[in-house]
Amino acid sequence: MTHAGGTDPKPYSTGERVFGPPNGTFDADWAATALRSNRPELDHATSVRLVEKAWDLLRSQGLRGGELADALDLEPGLASAVSDVATETARFYLDR
Numbered sequence: 001m002t003h004a005g006g007t008d009p010k011p012y013s014t015g016e017r018v019f020g021p022p023n024g025t026f027d028a029d030w031a032a033t034a035l036r037s038n039r040p041e042l043d044h045a046t047s048v049r050l051v052e053k054a055w056d057l058l059r060s061q062g063l064r065g066g067e068l069a070d071a072l073d074l075e076p077g078l079a080s081a082v083s084d085v086a087t088e089t090a091r092f093y094l095d096r
Contacts, residue, residue, distance in 0.1 A: 026055055026089060026093070028051055028052050028055070029044075029048065031047075031048075031051040031055070031085050031086070032044055032047035032048040032050075032051050033047075034085050034088075034089075035051055035081060035082060035085045038085075039078065039081050050072075050074070050078075050082045051085055051086060053082075054068060054072060054082045054085070054086035057071050057072070057086075058086050058087070058090055064083070064086075064087045064090060065083060065087055066080075068083040068086060068087060069082070069083035
């Protein structure tokens with residue numbers, strides 16, 4: 001998402017994006033925002049990269065929870081935070 005004339009991500013402050021990605025799709029920007037709510041030291045671009053990596057592993061290898069965290073090859077606390085966001089997103093949008 002970009003603002004007219006800019007490249008900053010659109011803040012999620014109105015409508016359905018506050019509650020989750022629209023139409024049950026994976027939205028890396030939304031997931032990155034969810035990750036940053038638990039890990040505010042991360043910048044947006046890093047957060048997007050991490051949740052995209054986790055989502056790829058989740059979808060391609062069926063990994064979730066601790067198995068996904070282990071496969072991310074990150075420091076344990078960060079790996080768990082990333083895995084938690086991807087696993088929760090999958091629960092809400094893939095498992096219905």
